[in-house]
Amino acid sequence: MIERALKGNEKYWGWVGLLLLLIGVGFACYIYQLYNGLGITGMSRDISWGVYIAQFTYLVGVAASAVMLVIPKYLHNYKKYTNVVIFGEFLAIAAVTMCMLFIIVDIGQPARVLNVLLHPTPNSILFWDMIVLNGYLIINVIVGWNTLLADKKDVPSPGWVKPFIYLSIPWAASIHTVTAFLYAGLPGRHLWLTAIMAPRFLASAFASGPSLLILLLLLVKSVSKFDPGKEAIQSLAKTVCYAMIINVFFLCMEFFTAFYSNIPGHMYSLQYLFAGLHGHDRLVPWMWTSAFLAVVGIFIMLVPPLRKQTAYLVLGCASIFLSTWIDKGVGLVIGGFIPNPFETVTEYYPTFPEIAISIAIWAIGALVLTILYKIAISVREEQQMA
Amino acid sequence: MKASRREFLKLAGVSALFGLGANAAFELLTPGALEASSEVAHGAAHGEAAEGVQAATRWAMVIDVRKCILQEDCQDCVLACNSTHNIPTVGNPKEEIKWIWKDTFEHLFPDQHSQYVDEGLEGKAFPVMCNHCQYPPCVRVCPTKATFKRPDGIVMMDMHRCIGCRFCMAACPYGARSFNWRDPRKYFEGKEAMLNPEQPTRTKGVVEKCTFCPERLAKGLEPACVEACKKRKSDCLIFGNLNDPESEVRKILRKRTSIRRKPELGTQPSVFFLV
Amino acid sequence: MYDLNKILVGLAIFLLFFTFPILYGMGSAVPAPKPKLDTPEIQKLTDKKCVEDTHFMRTSHMQFLNYWRDKAVREDHRTYDSKLNGKKYDISLQNTCMKCHSNKKDFCDSCHTYASVKPYCWDCHIEPKAAKESM
Numbered sequence: 001m002i003e004r005a006l007k008g009n010e011k012y013w014g015w016v017g018l019l020l021l022l023i024g025v026g027f028a029c030y031i032y033q034l035y036n037g038l039g040i041t042g043m044s045r046d047i048s049w050g051v052y053i054a055q056f057t058y059l060v061g062v063a064a065s066a067v068m069l070v071i072p073k074y075l076h077n078y079k080k081y082t083n084v085v086i087f088g089e090f091l092a093i094a095a096v097t098m099c100m101l102f103i104i105v106d107i108g109q110p111a112r113v114l115n116v117l118l119h120p121t122p123n124s125i126l127f128w129d130m131i132v133l134n135g136y137l138i139i140n141v142i143v144g145w146n147t148l149l150a151d152k153k154d155v156p157s158p159g160w161v162k163p164f165i166y167l168s169i170p171w172a173a174s175i176h177t178v179t180a181f182l183y184a185g186l187p188g189r190h191l192w193l194t195a196i197m198a199p200r201f202l203a204s205a206f207a208s209g210p211s212l213l214i215l216l217l218l219l220v221k222s223v224s225k226f227d228p229g230k231e232a233i234q235s236l237a238k239t240v241c242y243a244m245i246i247n248v249f250f251l252c253m254e255f256f257t258a259f260y261s262n263i264p265g266h267m268y269s270l271q272y273l274f275a276g277l278h279g280h281d282r283l284v285p286w287m288w289t290s291a292f293l294a295v296v297g298i299f300i301m302l303v304p305p306l307r308k309q310t311a312y313l314v315l316g317c318a319s320i321f322l323s324t325w326i327d328k329g330v331g332l333v334i335g336g337f338i339p340n341p342f343e344t345v346t347e348y349y350p351t352f353p354e355i356a357i358s359i360a361i362w363a364i365g366a367l368v369l370t371i372l373y374k375i376a377i378s379v380r381e382e383q384q385m386a
Numbered sequence: 387m388k389a390s391r392r393e394f395l396k397l398a399g400v401s402a403l404f405g406l407g408a409n410a411a412f413e414l415l416t417p418g419a420l421e422a423s424s425e426v427a428h429g430a431a432h433g434e435a436a437e438g439v440q441a442a443t444r445w446a447m448v449i450d451v452r453k454c455i456l457q458e459d460c461q462d463c464v465l466a467c468n469s470t471h472n473i474p475t476v477g478n479p480k481e482e483i484k485w486i487w488k489d490t491f492e493h494l495f496p497d498q499h500s501q502y503v504d505e506g507l508e509g510k511a512f513p514v515m516c517n518h519c520q521y522p523p524c525v526r527v528c529p530t531k532a533t534f535k536r537p538d539g540i541v542m543m544d545m546h547r548c549i550g551c552r553f554c555m556a557a558c559p560y561g562a563r564s565f566n567w568r569d570p571r572k573y574f575e576g577k578e579a580m581l582n583p584e585q586p587t588r589t590k591g592v593v594e595k596c597t598f599c600p601e602r603l604a605k606g607l608e609p610a611c612v613e614a615c616k617k618r619k620s621d622c623l624i625f626g627n628l629n630d631p632e633s634e635v636r637k638i639l640r641k642r643t644s645i646r647r648k649p650e651l652g653t654q655p656s657v658f659f660l661v
Numbered sequence: 662m663y664d665l666n667k668i669l670v671g672l673a674i675f676l677l678f679f680t681f682p683i684l685y686g687m688g689s690a691v692p693a694p695k696p697k698l699d700t701p702e703i704q705k706l707t708d709k710k711c712v713e714d715t716h717f718m719r720t721s722h723m724q725f726l727n728y729w730r731d732k733a734v735r736e737d738h739r740t741y742d743s744k745l746n747g748k749k750y751d752i753s754l755q756n757t758c759m760k761c762h763s764n765k766k767d768f769c770d771s772c773h774t775y776a777s778v779k780p781y782c783w784d785c786h787i788e789p790k791a792a793k794e795s796m
Contacts, residue, residue: 037590039567044480108550108591115530126529188559341561342493589784
């Protein structure tokens with residue numbers, strides 16, 4: 001079916017060309033980073049994880065969100081999602097690919113990355129993260145490809161795919177739980193040392209992934225003859241709405257525990273993020289923007305007359321996507337390192353090469369997504385004509 | 387029996403999966419059994435010294451804060467460590483590499499610090515290094531066992547294996563670890579004579595920290611910082627075996643009040659501060 | 662055949678790329694290197710033996726160094742009993758191997774350059790200062 005991605009109009013190839021350009025620039029920056037070391041980024045002794053790991057953390061959530069389509073369709077036979085699940089699974093593939101690329105560019109000695117396999121260390125959560133992410137990628141490739149192939153041939157999916165589909169449901173929850181465990185078990189970082197980290201991650205994932213998916217489906221509808229269906233999109237939007245409400249609720253819970261207990265260690269990181277600490281307040285505008293966007297997004301998704309209008313739907317989904325991106329990426333990962341173990345503040349800003357590499361990886365994800373979606377769209381278009 | 391090509395391929399595929407999975411399963415069920423190394427790596431897989439077995443030695447450091455802060459502007463321990471181990475002077479504090487350094491009570495014990503710390507101590511700097519915890523979070527999270535706990539208590543670094551993921555740096559509650567953001571040799575350009583030819587440097591992309599000088603301990607010497615302090619006759623750094631009731635460290639811990647950094651985290655540090 | 666001309670041109674270009682390394686290196690074959698063992702430290706030895714015998718070192722010195730690496734760093738066994746001469750050696754690349762073989766350029770590098778091998782040990786391990794050579 002891959003040959004279907006090789007047929008496209010000018011706009012299609014123009015888009016692919018743009019992505020390849022972004023990838024090329026980022027790749028050159030990565031060579032520069034390989035040669036000179038990670039010092040070319042904005043990371044420091046105090047903030048030892050930055051944009052790369054932030055993007056990784058966020059994208060694991062986006063990948064996990066495919067389960068929000070799989071559960072209704074395959075466990076509860078929700079027919080409205082029949083034509084749309086594939087787009088969720090393909091989004092998961094693109095997202096997991098990006099996750100793994102972000103890990104690789106963040107590693108100081110990438111040639112040694114196989115050491116994780118040569119010296120398996122089950123007590124290290126990073127070991128499990130590698131396993132579950134690769135497993136999730138394989139599951140989605142198997143399920144997505146074979147179900148789409150069956151659709152193309154106009155036959156029911158082969159029976160052996162079903163176990164993989166059912167496996168993908170707990171597996172999706174596991175990838176994001178394991179990623180949350182990377183943070184939630186570290187005794188020295190009080191912003192992360194909370195039992196609610198995994199639930200927060202999942203809620204935020206189920207808000208961010210489907211909202212991105214809605215935007216992508218609307219885009220698919222506008223550039224092709226395939227119509228995902230109004231009900232499918234509205235159901236997704238309702239998922240986004242409640243997931244985001246729960247996500248914001250969880251954040252408020254963090255505030256309560258921190259500030260009602262008045263324990264300095266618990267308060268400092270949130271103070272830094274939302275008010276500034278010891279005069280350092282670089283991230284404060286970001287966090288309040290995220291909060292504002294969250295409110296806007298929830299309001300739009302909650303009010304049916306707004307949610308049902310495409311323009312508002314786009315605004316609402318974009319708001320929630322951006323809000324969760326700031327909250328999880330920028331806020332959580334950077335904020336966890338501030339203040340440092342000595343309770344001083346070192347701030348962080350990414351450098352140009354760092355941003356270029358990140359954009360290149362997003363472009364690789366977009367390219368993978370473009371190719372996969374092109375194939376899926378062409379199959380769906382054929383089905384709709386028949 | 388009629389076996390079709392499909393059936394054969396299915397069987398072959400499943401068998402291959404079993405074969406690939408066997409190694410991982412074996413490793414999971416008996417961690418470290420497949421490794422050629424001895425009990426050290428096996429103990430490291432559990433992240434801590436073997437339970438129930440009293441290790442023969444537990445190395446520890448006692449820092450006499452009161453004596454040290456009387457030695458104003460002394461950096462002998464830091465200089466000894468840096469020159470012994472070829473630790474570069476980076477200049478940019480964001481990228482600095484430090485195994486032992488001096489810091490104040492406010493920064494090292496932020497939970498203990500108050501407005502009413504005595505004038506003798508307030509603002510005065512004293513040495514700090516990796517705590518060589520008994521239950522080190524850094525060892526727990528390292529995905530390759532590049533950092534591991536030795537039976538004698540030292541949390542060791544294997545620079546050959548480190549992939550530079552910096553998970554250990556996120557896990558360490560004490561800020562004891564440094565990463566090589568660039569090639570450290572660059573900082574020695576023009577100053578190659580300062581390099582200690584008996585020790586390596588590190589390379590870019592790996593994490594490093596104090597290791598209690600195992601190459602010196604193997605020769606019966608004390609760590610470089612301790613020796614430098616003794617040379618000055620300041621006697622601020624006392625090093626020894628915590629499991630030996632007659633060692634210097636045990637004797638002084640019986641006499642003086644000591645504190646450790648962030649004890650509530652359960653890491654059980656091996657570095658004691660006499661305040 | 663369709664597009665025969667294009668195919669032939671393409672094939673020619675492909676062959677050119679594929680055989681480029683051979684064409685580029687033509688005429689510049691060099692004889693096998695002879696690593697030099699005449700450092701001052703080796704000359705001072707009465708019993709001119711390495712840690713193990715020459716044949717073993719030639720075939721397996723990298724595996725041997727990895728074994729030494731794991732012994733010293735991971736197991737804290739820092740003394741090695743030589744099977745060749747029964748002597749005990751400190752397990753250390755810089756302080757044992759390179760003390761005798763201090764002429765890295767004429768010893769290690771001569772074979773490595775010939776075989777186009779670039780061991781990255783020297784990113785960390787400090788190369789010995791060969792006698793009479795300035796920094």
